[in-house]
Amino acid sequence: MREKLSNLYAKDGTKAVLSSLISIVIGLVVGSIIILLVGMGNPSLGLSSAWDGIRLVFGGLFSTGRSAAGTLTFGFNPTNIGNMLFRATPLILTGLSVAVAFKTGLFNIGAPGQYLMSTAATLYVALTIPSESVPTVLIWILAFLSGMLAGALWGAIPGLVKAYLNINEVLACIMTNWIAANLVTWFFDGSALCNTAEFGKTGYVYKTSYNGVETFKMGLDKLFPGSQVNGGIVIAIVMAVLVYILMSKTTLGYELKACGANRHAARYAGIADRRNIVLSMAIAGSLAGAAAALYYLSGNTEFFWSTYQSLPATGFNGIPVALLAVNNPIAVIFTGCFMSILDISGLQLTNLTAYNEYITDVIIATIVYLSAFSLVIRMLLSGRKKHKAAAKTSSAVETKPAPGPSDGADEKGGEEA
Amino acid sequence: MGADNVIEMLHITKEFPGIIANDDITLQLRRGEIHALLGENGAGKSTLMSVLFGLYQPEAGVIKKNGQEVKINSPNDATALGIGMVHQHFQLIDVFTVLDNIILGAETTKMGFLQKKAAREKVQALSERYGMKVDLDAKVEDITVGMQQRVEILKMLYRDNEILIFDEPTAVLTPQEIDELMDTMREFAKEGKSILFISHKLNEIMSVADRVTVLRKGKYIGTVETKDTDKQSLSNMMVGRPVQLEVVKAPAQPKETVLHVEGLTIASRGHHKRNAVDGVSFDVRAGEIVCVAGIDGNGQTELIYGLTGLEKTKSGTVTLCGQDISHASIRQRSRYLSHIPEDRHKHGLILDFTLEQNMVLQRYREPQFQHMGFIKDGAVRTYAKKLIEQYDVRSGQGPITIARSMSGGNQQKAIIAREIDRALPLIVAVQPTRGLDVGAIEYIHKQLVAERDKGKAVLLVSLELDEVMSLADRILVMYEGEIVGELDPKTTTVQELGLYMAGAKRTAKEGETA
Numbered sequence: 001m002r003e004k005l006s007n008l009y010a011k012d013g014t015k016a017v018l019s020s021l022i023s024i025v026i027g028l029v030v031g032s033i034i035i036l037l038v039g040m041g042n043p044s045l046g047l048s049s050a051w052d053g054i055r056l057v058f059g060g061l062f063s064t065g066r067s068a069a070g071t072l073t074f075g076f077n078p079t080n081i082g083n084m085l086f087r088a089t090p091l092i093l094t095g096l097s098v099a100v101a102f103k104t105g106l107f108n109i110g111a112p113g114q115y116l117m118s119t120a121a122t123l124y125v126a127l128t129i130p131s132e133s134v135p136t137v138l139i140w141i142l143a144f145l146s147g148m149l150a151g152a153l154w155g156a157i158p159g160l161v162k163a164y165l166n167i168n169e170v171l172a173c174i175m176t177n178w179i180a181a182n183l184v185t186w187f188f189d190g191s192a193l194c195n196t197a198e199f200g201k202t203g204y205v206y207k208t209s210y211n212g213v214e215t216f217k218m219g220l221d222k223l224f225p226g227s228q229v230n231g232g233i234v235i236a237i238v239m240a241v242l243v244y245i246l247m248s249k250t251t252l253g254y255e256l257k258a259c260g261a262n263r264h265a266a267r268y269a270g271i272a273d274r275r276n277i278v279l280s281m282a283i284a285g286s287l288a289g290a291a292a293a294l295y296y297l298s299g300n301t302e303f304f305w306s307t308y309q310s311l312p313a314t315g316f317n318g319i320p321v322a323l324l325a326v327n328n329p330i331a332v333i334f335t336g337c338f339m340s341i342l343d344i345s346g347l348q349l350t351n352l353t354a355y356n357e358y359i360t361d362v363i364i365a366t367i368v369y370l371s372a373f374s375l376v377i378r379m380l381l382s383g384r385k386k387h388k389a390a391a392k393t394s395s396a397v398e399t400k401p402a403p404g405p406s407d408g409a410d411e412k413g414g415e416e417a
Numbered sequence: 418m419g420a421d422n423v424i425e426m427l428h429i430t431k432e433f434p435g436i437i438a439n440d441d442i443t444l445q446l447r448r449g450e451i452h453a454l455l456g457e458n459g460a461g462k463s464t465l466m467s468v469l470f471g472l473y474q475p476e477a478g479v480i481k482k483n484g485q486e487v488k489i490n491s492p493n494d495a496t497a498l499g500i501g502m503v504h505q506h507f508q509l510i511d512v513f514t515v516l517d518n519i520i521l522g523a524e525t526t527k528m529g530f531l532q533k534k535a536a537r538e539k540v541q542a543l544s545e546r547y548g549m550k551v552d553l554d555a556k557v558e559d560i561t562v563g564m565q566q567r568v569e570i571l572k573m574l575y576r577d578n579e580i581l582i583f584d585e586p587t588a589v590l591t592p593q594e595i596d597e598l599m600d601t602m603r604e605f606a607k608e609g610k611s612i613l614f615i616s617h618k619l620n621e622i623m624s625v626a627d628r629v630t631v632l633r634k635g636k637y638i639g640t641v642e643t644k645d646t647d648k649q650s651l652s653n654m655m656v657g658r659p660v661q662l663e664v665v666k667a668p669a670q671p672k673e674t675v676l677h678v679e680g681l682t683i684a685s686r687g688h689h690k691r692n693a694v695d696g697v698s699f700d701v702r703a704g705e706i707v708c709v710a711g712i713d714g715n716g717q718t719e720l721i722y723g724l725t726g727l728e729k730t731k732s733g734t735v736t737l738c739g740q741d742i743s744h745a746s747i748r749q750r751s752r753y754l755s756h757i758p759e760d761r762h763k764h765g766l767i768l769d770f771t772l773e774q775n776m777v778l779q780r781y782r783e784p785q786f787q788h789m790g791f792i793k794d795g796a797v798r799t800y801a802k803k804l805i806e807q808y809d810v811r812s813g814q815g816p817i818t819i820a821r822s823m824s825g826g827n828q829q830k831a832i833i834a835r836e837i838d839r840a841l842p843l844i845v846a847v848q849p850t851r852g853l854d855v856g857a858i859e860y861i862h863k864q865l866v867a868e869r870d871k872g873k874a875v876l877l878v879s880l881e882l883d884e885v886m887s888l889a890d891r892i893l894v895m896y897e898g899e900i901v902g903e904l905d906p907k908t909t910t911v912q913e914l915g916l917y918m919a920g921a922k923r924t925a926k927e928g929e930t931a
Contacts, residue, residue, distance in 0.1 A: 261768075
């Protein structure tokens with residue numbers, strides 16, 4: 001049993017998961033400390049509010065409000081869970097977008113731009129095809145695909161610039177982000193899609209449900225009554241699995257990863273390195289595009305089109321989701337859910353205490369910061385293992401074939417200098 | 418065991434997961450001696466030196482300097498003790514100039530500003546004194562490996578180190594450069610500097626070292642005086658079995674032409690006016706080994722890039738197996754040619770991939786390894802296992818070892834296994850034995866000869882005269898981008914070859930049209 005545990009511990013994957021979990025725990029603890037400090041420093045909050053706040057940070061998902069006596073109650077809350085899944089959908093997809101790019105050696109910081117372009121394409125298609133003459137299912141599919149396509153095209157631009165002009169994709173991504181923001185604003189400014197039906201609304205585009213187009217619920221609304229959840233989460237999970245298969249099982253994935261890991265060797269092997277750079281950015285873009293499409297096709301979300309001053313946070317939040325998942329597409333499902341749990345916790349904080357939801361931003365920031373340190377944490381984990389092994393060296397027999405310098409000890413000496 | 422030992426490493430043991438890299442090794446370096454450390458790849462030489470240089474902490478054993486026990490926890494400690502090291506893989510910053518690289522970490526500053534002038538003078542003085550020519554203002558990425566090494570040596574001298582570690586310094590040098598390096602090393606020793614010289618080239622050890630310590634598979638085998646031993650017994654000590662030092666091969670029986678190159682011209686990178694390869698024409702026939710000899714940087718690299726498609730050609734034609742491939746893609750060419758590249762880290766391997774993934778670097782698209790775009794993991798694993806077994810590629814975890822963690826020699830063996838096993842009509846091998854030990858060299862030479870005997874055409878680029886002379890059926894000498902002579906190894910001498918390589922002599926043949 002012990003043997004098994006220690007073998008499990010020696011695995012790279014275990015260490016990756018552990019280091020991410022440690023980042024998360026430290027992030028939550030830091031968040032709690034801040035809640036405590038804010039609570040102590042504010043007479044209207046005090047210690048008991050701080051305690052409430054901390055409990056909500058850890059257990060916001062299972063919060064069921066306050067009892068008559070005014071104490072927090074916890075339990076199974078289907079609405080929260082449904083909303084969590086709904087909010088996780090775009091996060092999972094932007095997380096996948098960033099993870100795919102990372103795996104191929106690219107940093108897709110352009111997810112917000114791709115997300116915006118997809119938003120525009122999705123809404124335009126969903127709202128302008130007349131639902132009287134075309135089945136809404138077909139409109140939905142067309143809108144979803146055009147969203148992905150728009151994202152893919154927008155992602156391909158930094159890819160092209162990188163592949164043929166050798167301009168860093170981060171720069172190009174940031175620029176295309178703002179170009180997208182302005183383009184989209186300009187596009188809706190002049191369009192007939194602005195919501196004029198609901199009185200008092202300015203700056204919003206119609207919900208897609210205005211044209212009868214919304215994502216099918218797949219019975220999830222029965223499972224989680226009162227929430228916004230829909231079939232989007234299922235699509236997101238399926239896409240995560242598809243991305244996993246693409247990256248680790250196919251020749252295309254092999255090529256993409258080869259280009260990312262060593263462009264020269266890929267070229268040597270006859271792989272079209274430029275094409276693959278463009279392709280991986282396009283795939284990343286299409287995933288960010290899918291995020292926007294699923295979010296706005298839900299039918300209960302509306303788009304505030306004046307985006308020229310700010311970029312959608314969902315795009316950027318893909319970065320921590322991917323980092324925390326160590327770029328593993330399957331793990332992205334869970335880290336995407338985790339990020340949206342924090343969202344829910346933030347909501348509960350504002351609803352049930354005098355705190356505001358920005359505390360959760362602090363937690364996210366801490367986690368992102370720490371996930372950048374995940375390598376250090378992993379090293380610490382390996383160090384601990386070594387220590388333990390050294391302590392019982394008398395029993396000899398080294399059974400762990402842990403990765404690391406084998407007879408390549410030679411090689412490593414040079415690299416660490 | 419007297420006071421003349423400047424460095425003593427006593428009973429050093431260093432373990433890595435799954436392997437004991439150094440097992441109770443003792444090494445004593447006397448003042449003013451050149452002490453060679455001999456062993457196969459993975460014998461633990463570099464690990465031992467990394468321990469001395471503070472990169473690794475040993476699990477057991479002590480290090481003494483001048484009889485005093487010292488703790489070396491980092492390269493900084495080593496530098497403070499006057500220990501300098503030229504690594505096998507250079508530790509230079511590509512985008513910095515030579516001068517910046519030399520002074521990096523030991524900059525003289527005044528009020529926070531660099532005092533480059535003084536540094537420049539010191540470096541210039543050193544480089545003149547030891548006859549080591551470097552272009553101080555060139556960026557490292559633009560200079561040859563030979564010059565990069567001189568930069569590394571100057572780095573040590575600049576820091577006034579008195580104990581110099583050379584980790585396989587000659588692996589990348591031309592014969593003349595090797596001679597110069599040997600002279601420089603003798604010069605250093607005469608001045609009282611102590612030199613640890615890691616190598617597995619017996620010629621060099623016999624000619625320059627005073628004593629040799631032999632390691633094998635992490636264990637200490639013995640220390641001998643070079644004057645009391647010979648190459649054969651040293652290599653037997655190192656490998657643990659009698660080794661054949663000479664290449665044995667029957668006369669070549671060349672058949673049809675496989676590769677035909679006509680007037681190939683390739684522009685040089687950078688701002689040089691002359692072409693890197695200038696109007697080169699030659700043939701390689703099935704069943705022969707044609708060797709391109711020359712001093713590093715005379716266009717061999719570009720020639721091979723041009724042939725394999727890594728670089729665009731300016732003019733001229735390349736015909737391979739009857740097809741004009743002058744403008745074909747790398748993938749189209751790789752249907753006919755195997756390429757053992759010069760730089761195994763840049764081109765040969767994807768270091769972060771596993772060994773098995775690297776084994777199918779060109780072949781993953783073949784039906785054998787994929788079905789409808791899905792890679793057949795099982796088939797890849799089986800194939801990798803087969804190659805690993807057949808070519809004796811050693812690694813910590815077999816097929817799933819990350820290539821980066823393997824020793825240089827085994828990385829090279831993996832590449833050779835992959836390329837030879839593709840069984841294509843032409844094998845292009847660029848410095849295939851660079852940095853390898855006698856056992857591995859013997860093996861690779863045998864493989865190349867065997868492929869020749871199977872009717873493959875072999876184009877070999879080598880900087881090592883011994884290799885050229887023993888392996889080639891025909892020698893083409895390149896000088897400044899041109900082929901200046903075609904020699905028959907049976908009728909020529911090393912001296913004559915050297916003259917051609919230095920540009921002092923050339924055969925006037927049809928090349929006079931220019």
